[in-house]
Amino acid sequence: xxxxxxxxxxxxxxxxxxxxxxxxxxxxxxxxxxxxxxxxxxxxxxxxxxxxxxxxxxxxxxxxxxxxxxxxxxxxxxxxxxxxxxxxxxxxxxxxxxxxxxxxxxxxxxxxxxxxxxxxxxxxxxxxxxxxxxxxxxxxxxxxxxxxxxxxxxxxxxxxxxxxxxxxxxxxxxxxxxxxxxxxxxxxxxxxxxxxxxxxxxxxxxxxxxxxx
Numbered sequence: 715x716x717x718x719x720x721x722x723x724x725x726x727x728x729x730x731x732x733x734x735x736x737x738x739x740x741x742x743x744x745x746x747x748x749x750x751x752x753x754x755x756x757x758x759x760x761x762x763x764x765x766x767x768x769x770x771x772x773x774x775x776x777x778x779x780x781x782x783x784x785x786x787x788x789x790x791x792x793x794x795x796x797x798x799x800x801x802x803x804x805x806x807x808x809x810x811x812x813x814x815x816x817x818x819x820x821x822x823x824x825x826x827x828x829x830x831x832x833x834x835x836x837x838x839x840x841x842x843x844x845x846x847x848x849x850x851x852x853x854x855x856x857x858x859x860x861x862x863x864x865x866x867x868x869x870x871x872x873x874x875x876x877x878x879x880x881x882x883x884x885x886x887x888x889x890x891x892x893x894x895x896x897x898x899x900x901x902x903x904x905x906x907x908x909x910x911x912x913x914x915x916x917x918x919x920x921x922x923x924x925x926x927x
Contacts, residue, residue: 809839809862814918817841818859821849827863828852867917869899877901878919881909887923888915 809815813830831842834854841860842852869875869890876885877899888901891912898914 809857809860814863814865815841815860816863817853817855817861819843819849820853820855825861830860863918865918866921867897869893869917869920874923875901875920876923877913877915877921879903879909880913880915885921888913 809830827844828841831840838856873890877888887904892900
């Protein structure tokens, strides 16, 4: 073709031979050509040059192995990406007997506190209600209607807390005196009001007092 000898190939400073972009290492350097066919030839060369980049991207995304620097690097295919992201995300519903939870009671569709009594059928769990109020002591509840309650257990000796007084079930200020071996806490009541000065309290029945404003 006329003007063909006017296209010379040389290394391009814009796209070096070991560029991580995986574009061709040789870029066309166009020289002035004589005749009317010089412009179509230049446009054809430019089109070929630009079309190679999308093809290289598609090839790499499909999971092919290609050189990257001095070693080999494998690009993740869409399937591999899906498998990798599937490792994280939301965990499946896993509860153990004795877990403190809140669950939806089938009788009125309201949330109530309780504990996991045992595993039920079809992935459900039997929840034993903390205060059934005259109703059934437990129900079988599906896993998606159960939320595990994380109980803080790292209270320290000497800290001021609010704890449930065993006689009336209300919260009162107290001081942590001892951490018992069974996970309970020995607390000393700030104002026993004629009752026992100390009590063993479960961590689920303790909380820090509100911060005064």
